[in-house]
Amino acid sequence: MPSYGWLLALSLAALTGNNAGAIAYERTERNCSLVPPYLPSTAVNTTLQLQELRERMRPLNISAYIIPGTDAHLSEYIAPRDARLAFMTGFTGSAGTAVVTQTKAALWTDSRYWVQAKRQMDCNWELEKDVSVSSVAEWLITEVPPGGQIGFDPFLFSLKTQEDYDVNLESSNRSLKSIPANLVDQVWKDRPPIPPDTLTQRSWQMKVEHIRNEMRDNPYQPTALLLSALDETAWLFNLRGNDIPYNPFFYSYTLLTMDKIWLFLHTDRVSEELKVYLNASCEGPLCVQLKGYDTVLDNLKTYVAQPGVKVWIGTEYTNYALYELITPQDKLMTSSYSPVLTTKAVKDETEQRILRDAHVCHLHTQTHTHSHSGYTQKDSRGPSFETISASGPNAALAHYSPTNETSRRLTVEEMYLIDSGGQYLDGTTDITRTVHWGTPTAMQKEAFTRVLMGNIEISRTIFPSGTRGVNMEMLGRRALWEVGLNYGHGTGHGVGNYFGVHEWPVGFQGNNIPFRAGMFTSIEPGYYKENDFGIRIEDIAVIVPIQTKYGHNFLTFDTVSLVPYDRKLIDTSLLSSEQLQWLNKYYETIRKLVGPELDKQGLHEEKDWMLRNTDPFMTSGSSASVSFLFLNWTFV
Ligand SMILES: *[C@@H]1O[C@H](CO)[C@@H](O)[C@H](O)[C@H]1NC(C)=O
Ligand SMILES: *[C@@H]1O[C@H](CO)[C@@H](O)[C@H](O)[C@H]1NC(C)=O
Ligand SMILES: *[C@@H]1O[C@H](CO)[C@@H](O)[C@H](O)[C@H]1NC(C)=O
Ligand SMILES: *[C@@H]1O[C@H](CO)[C@@H](O)[C@H](O)[C@H]1NC(C)=O
Ligand SMILES: *[C@@H]1O[C@H](CO)[C@@H](O)[C@H](O)[C@H]1NC(C)=O
Ligand SMILES: *[C@@H]1O[C@H](CO)[C@@H](O)[C@H](O)[C@H]1NC(C)=O
Ligand SMILES: CC(=O)N[C@H]1CO[C@H](CO)[C@@H](O)[C@@H]1O
DSSP: OGGGTHHHHHHHHHHTTOOSOOOOGGGGSOBTTSSSOBOOTTOBOOHHHHHHHHHHHHHHTOSEEEEESSOTTOOSSOOGGGOHHHHHHSOOOSSOEEEEESSOEEEEOOGGGHHHHHHHBOTTOEEEOOOSHHHHHHHHHHHSOTTOEEEEOGGGSBHHHHHHHHHHHGGGTOEEEEOSSOHHHHHOTTOOOOOOOOOEEOOOHHHHHHHHHHHHHOTTOOSEEEEOSHHHHHHHHTEEOOSSSSSOOOSOEEEEESSOEEEEEOGGGOOHHHHHHTTTTSOSTTOEEEEEGGGHHHHHHHHHHSTTOOEEEETTSOBHHHHTTSOSGGGEEEESSOHHHHHHHSOOHHHHHHHHHHHHHTHHHHHHHHHHOOOOSTTEEEESSOOEEEEGGGGGSTTOOOOTTTOOOOOTTSEEEEEEOEEETTEEOOEEEEEESSOOOHHHHHHHHHHHHHHHHHHTOOEETTOOGGGTGGGGTHHHHTTTOOOSSOSOBBOOSSSOSSOTTOBSSTTSOOOOTTOEEEEOOEEEETTTEEEEOBEEEEEEEEOOSSOSSEEEEEEOOOOOOOGGGOOGGGSOHHHHHHHHHHHHHHHHHHHHHHHHTTOHHHHHHHHHHTOOOOSSSOGGGHHHHHHHHHHO
16 A cells, blocks of 8 residues: 555554554453453563562561652652562552552553453552552551551652651551662662763753743742653753663763852763863862762752752652751752752753754654664654554554554454654654544544644634643533533653753643743643544644734744654544644645655655645535545535
């Protein structure tokens, strides 16, 4: 099917290495009520690690131990050596919390991962579906005797999380006990080491001055800023590393004062070149003092002991171990996000241009790397997250990635969803398209169209600067809600320049910061029908100023992802004329920007495919015959 252009390449990719054949869908989950229990081959036997963890718990006199899924920087993507939750439970999803007592073990994860958990966990583990702290606390109160203690690693709790547990356990006569030496690490014999690495580089002094000005201008007069999230330090110094999968970050903390900069990192990995770059052999305000990663607690303690100091932390990404050192209270200043994260969220003109260009130039790679998985494209640094490639019922799992046991042969009879992205030196991409190789059902077509309507409704919205994403999020759901459909994940997230593909605090959630011009966000409504199919349409957009008839300071979204949607799945009769107009204008932009790039790269087949798929839609008529109708009409 050469006429399918890159879609063909995608389908080949999905087959490569995963052709173990389809296994009946229902048999892939465990069944713990059978005797003996039924375990699929994907389930991990966790008996030994549980036994050893319990042995470590006894002398500490704790009745339960909490194992979060994050690392000491509260990162979204974690290095293999921080995958303690997966080691203990077998479950490899990106979100979850486990609790172990002497007799029980339970995992909490959200709806995206229930099926995966039932495929990967053995019957040592209960699956709990309400992921709120209050639900975990309720379970703890049932399982831990009165007066009992619940152990946790303070490096893996944000102070917000610690406080939530405290509040929920407050009147129960059960208490948390902070245990800085992680118990899972003690039983994890072949825990992966820190990868050897050299840090890559590019100019940081202006950023330091900018952040110092924010500190100076702050009415609470902080004397120091503590940076804990990995992207904060990476951004501040323009450094990238390799410690975390998919995100180019390195283990680090930074303590920035008006006249000093302390950078905590694994100093044995610092090259002479990097020392020169960081001006590390002097004492002035623009000299970086390199300190061992493990000395952060001692150095912070010493700093806080001085009179008249006040340390600013962002509560969303600071771990409890650091937070609890900052006492008394008048030495602490908090905001949800550090000034580094809020500054970084607004891209300057150069960053905007570069990130836009990345979506044009890498359009082709983004779609072809999947077939030969080489990072041959210039500036490419690999994928920005694990590609989600799912057909038929597997796509109903919003975060499915193929494995030998669950992969399915593609057929022309079903829908196929691919969510992929790349890290390039000039930007990070993330895009999802859903296609049908054969004839979609009426329901599939309607659901797809309604998801697309949600994407378009958000994309074409005009709003005052400073509007919060959470207040426009329902525009992405409205067309689905009208017919009683919905989706169980967020509607979008910020994106970085060769940075995190999920760059909070930009997005459509309640705890995201207000939208300003220059921010990048994904827009990604979806619909998932269990055991049947899944749909997601995801584009990246930059927030830009727009002229309105009467008002000033209004903004809208400008979509930078430039790939047409599957025409076969669009029922244009459902779209409003404004939505159709938006779609046609978007297709015009794709032709204008991507056409010349495809010519330049000599991709003639892809260009033909692009042109065919960006034909303007007429205002009514069934979409299956739209291109015919269009031809007939132009000749009439
Ligand atoms: C487990 O197997 C039993 C007996 O076949 C069945 O009744 C039950 O529904 C199964 N449970 C799950 C969760 O599949
Ligand atoms: C799990 O491993 C333990 C210890 O090696 C063993 O005794 C047990 O039989 C295994 N369980 C299953 C279901 O294979
Ligand atoms: C907490 O529980 C312990 C053990 O049962 C008991 O001795 C103690 O009195 C309880 N304290 C409160 C405040 O209820
Ligand atoms: C262990 O915890 C119990 C409450 O569960 C407490 O009564 C006891 O004093 C503790 N023992 C030690 C050695 O800390
Ligand atoms: C390096 O530090 C010295 C001494 O404080 C300062 O004068 C100089 O401007 C710094 N150089 C750079 C490139 O930041
Ligand atoms: C999946 O199957 C392929 C081909 O049979 C094999 O080479 C590969 O090691 C398997 N991967 C896993 C994780 O089992
Ligand atoms: C009514 C009519 O002329 N229909 C034609 C429209 O164009 C298609 C493809 O070019 C023809 O197959 C139809 O006969």
